[in-house]
Amino acid sequence: MKLHNAIIALSAITCATAFASSPDPLQAYPAAEAGFVRKVIQLPKVKNPELYRVQLLAGKMMEVDCNQTRLAGELKEETVQGWGYNYWVLPEVKSGISTMMACNPKEAKKSAFVAVYSEKLYRYNAKLPVVVYVPEGIELRYRIFSAKEKTQMAMDK
Numbered sequence: 346m347k348l349h350n351a352i353i354a355l356s357a358i359t360c361a362t363a364f365a366s367s368p369d370p371l372q373a374y375p376a377a378e379a380g381f382v383r384k385v386i387q388l389p390k391v392k393n394p395e396l397y398r399v400q401l402l403a404g405k406m407m408e409v410d411c412n413q414t415r416l417a418g419e420l421k422e423e424t425v426q427g428w429g430y431n432y433w434v435l436p437e438v439k440s441g442i443s444t445m446m447a448c449n450p451k452e453a454k455k456s457a458f459v460a461v462y463s464e465k466l467y468r469y470n471a472k473l474p475v476v477v478y479v480p481e482g483i484e485l486r487y488r489i490f491s492a493k494e495k496t497q498m499a500m501d502k
Contacts, residue, residue: 373428374476381434384485386475393494397469400488403435403479404460411448415462417441420477432476435461438483458486466490 377383391397404416417439423432438461467475469489477485 370474371476373425373430374432374474375425377478380481381478382481382483384477384479386477386485386487388469388471388475388489390471391469391491394469394471396492396494398466398490399469399475400466400490401433401463401475401477402458402460402486402488403438403477403483404458404486405438405483406456407459408454409457409459410454411452412444412446414443414459415441416459418461420461420463420465430473430476432478434478435480435483438480458484460486 371383371385374383386399388399401420403418403420407414418435418437420433420435423434424430425432441462475487479485
C-alpha cells in the first residue's frame, strides 16, 4: 500500500512539474475560436494576494464628446475541463449607454478608451495567467486594486 501511495504521489509531482516547466503555460486553455482573440495577463507576485483584486476592462478606442460613454456586454466565467482553471469569455460587445449632457459645441471630439461597463472585481492569483477571450477588435485592459492590511472596527449603535 505504501508503494502504491508513493507511486501516485510521484506521478502527481511529475505531472505538476511537467506543466509548470512547460514552454507554453497556456497549453491547458482552449485556442481562441474564429472571430475571437485570446488575451493574457500575468499578474506580478505580491506579498498578500488576498488583499488584491483585478478589474477587467474590455473595450475599444472611440471618438467621444463630453458625455460618459460605456459599451454593453458581459464577461462569462468558464472552467478549463480537467484542470479547474478559470477563464473569461466576452461573447459580444454592443453599443451601450451614454449620458445626454449638452456638450460645448466648440469642444472637439476626442479619442478615448470606452469600456464595457463592469464594476466586478476578480480574485488576484499570480500563479495562473488571467485568460480572457474577446471579439476581434476589442482591447483588454486591467486595474489592480489593493486593500490595507489594517481593518477597522464597526461601532454598535
